[in-house]
Amino acid sequence: MHTSIKTFGKYKDDSIATPPQLSTELCCWLNSVAKQRDKKAFTELFNFFAPKIKRFGISKLNNEAMANELVQDTMSLVWKKAHLFEASKGAATTWVYTLMRNTCFDTLRKMKHKDNISLSDDIWPSDLTEELSDDSEFKDHLLNEKVLRCIDSLPLAQQSIIKGVYYQELTQEQLAKQLGIPLGTVKSRLRLALSKLKQQMGDRDHD
Amino acid sequence: MIKQHPTQAVLRAFIQGDLDPSVAIIVSSHIEMCEQCQKEVNQLTEIAAEKAFEQDIMDSFDPCTHQAFDSSLSKNMIDEIMSLPLDESMIEESVPNQEMYEDIEPAHSEQNQKIISHKDGHLPLPRALSSLDAAPWQGVGKVSRARFQFNDDERRLSLLKIDKGGQIPQHTHTGIEITLLLEGSFEDDMGTYQKGDFIWLDKAHTHSPITQDGCICLTLVSDALHFTQGFSKLLNPLGKLIY
Numbered sequence: 106m107h108t109s110i111k112t113f114g115k116y117k118d119d120s121i122a123t124p125p126q127l128s129t130e131l132c133c134w135l136n137s138v139a140k141q142r143d144k145k146a147f148t149e150l151f152n153f154f155a156p157k158i159k160r161f162g163i164s165k166l167n168n169e170a171m172a173n174e175l176v177q178d179t180m181s182l183v184w185k186k187a188h189l190f191e192a193s194k195g196a197a198t199t200w201v202y203t204l205m206r207n208t209c210f211d212t213l214r215k216m217k218h219k220d221n222i223s224l225s226d227d228i229w230p231s232d233l234t235e236e237l238s239d240d241s242e243f244k245d246h247l248l249n250e251k252v253l254r255c256i257d258s259l260p261l262a263q264q265s266i267i268k269g270v271y272y273q274e275l276t277q278e279q280l281a282k283q284l285g286i287p288l289g290t291v292k293s294r295l296r297l298a299l300s301k302l303k304q305q306m307g308d309r310d311h312d
Numbered sequence: 313m314i315k316q317h318p319t320q321a322v323l324r325a326f327i328q329g330d331l332d333p334s335v336a337i338i339v340s341s342h343i344e345m346c347e348q349c350q351k352e353v354n355q356l357t358e359i360a361a362e363k364a365f366e367q368d369i370m371d372s373f374d375p376c377t378h379q380a381f382d383s384s385l386s387k388n389m390i391d392e393i394m395s396l397p398l399d400e401s402m403i404e405e406s407v408p409n410q411e412m413y414e415d416i417e418p419a420h421s422e423q424n425q426k427i428i429s430h431k432d433g434h435l436p437l438p439r440a441l442s443s444l445d446a447a448p449w450q451g452v453g454k455v456s457r458a459r460f461q462f463n464d465d466e467r468r469l470s471l472l473k474i475d476k477g478g479q480i481p482q483h484t485h486t487g488i489e490i491t492l493l494l495e496g497s498f499e500d501d502m503g504t505y506q507k508g509d510f511i512w513l514d515k516a517h518t519h520s521p522i523t524q525d526g527c528i529c530l531t532l533v534s535d536a537l538h539f540t541q542g543f544s545k546l547l548n549p550l551g552k553l554i555y
């Protein structure tokens with residue numbers, strides 16, 4: 106499997122297109138992830154795409170920690186959405202590129218403006234788009250006060266993550282370092298905290 | 313037929329995610345209306361993807377990036393990603409079924425499409441605008457405007473409606489003005505424009521659009537310098553409305 110990737114350079118003069126073996130391999134891996142949640146196939150995909158996503162991230166975001174986050178977020182989408190990839194509609198590289206570009210675009214916008222609108226799915230619509238986003242709940246600034254009260258009722262470990270990410274605007278990686286815990290733990294605590302918050306906000310709306 | 317399109321350089325910046333958000337929104341709105349640009353965008357995206365994921369560039373020029381992605385970091389990330397909870401619904405869908413997708417698509421796009429009312433009727437908006445809210449219409453004479461509440465530095469995105477026989481007096485721009493004709497037609501010193509036309513003007517242009525049958529446009533105006541250079545425009549109610 107590895108040899109075909111390593112020899113990619115030889116094809117360069119013939120055409121700019123990805124050599125057929127490589128693109129077939131990428132499609133196979135994506136298929137195995139989609140159908141069997143194949144961890145080996147995902148690792149292959151990760152090893153192929155991660156360094157290049159990181160390079161793209163550094164060129165756009167100008168920051169290594171953010172670029173690593175872009176890698177993690179993009180590859181998470183690949184893992185979760187692999188079943189939505191259709192080889193008949195385009196190359197695997199094109200599909201991953203759009204996930205990466207969209208994630209990066211939304212990240213840039215969130216860095217610059219305090220609002221939390223994710224526009225990329227509207228700007229680059231895809232008929233395969235499906236809602237996975239965790240953050241669309243927080244658009245309304247009037248809700249802030251309510252959110253604050255809910256945050257204070259979270260377990261301390263989750264509170265510190267939420268506050269670090271949303272108030273101090275630390276990257277998840279900075280936060281992991283600061284708290285001395287793995288990045289994965291930061292991400293899972295954040296997810297847990299956000300889903301709890303959503304639940305509580307929803308409950309209060311019924312009062 | 314649509315005659316005015318974004319340049320290829322603009323389309324390329326668009327697919328790379330390099331345009332400012334409000335510019336990306338108006339370009340995307342044009343593409344939704346224009347088959348020709350859809351094709352071009354698909355091709356450009358493929359090329360950009362090929363370039364971004366070309367293997368040999370990484371190997372020969374960029375050993376640092378390669379090393380920076382050390383194996384313990386990637387192992388952590390891989391483990392973390394593969395332990396993500398999966399939606400039940402996603403697994404059910406995992407055998408894609410052509411018929412099923414065809415059923416879903418129209419429903420999906422209808423659901424996302426926003427429709428805006430104006431004094432003469434309703435207008436379905438491009439999908440790129442579906443997350444934005446517009447302020448109520450404000451008008452002077454035959455010209456009215458609904459501005460999108462969207463923060464993008466000095467760029468302002470609005471719907472501009474000109475009633476039958478209406479005209480905007482001659483003006484120039486200190487920044488850029490991008491117009492996408494959503495409905496109707498208008499003409500200016502440079503020609504006649506139809507639904508779907510995408511017109512990008514900068515300070516080199518002067519124009520005074522006039523419409524026989526009325527029109528509604530999506531406009532993007534960037535005018536960082538309007539306080540000094542456009543002072544006289546601000547004194548005139550129509551200028552205030554548009555800028």
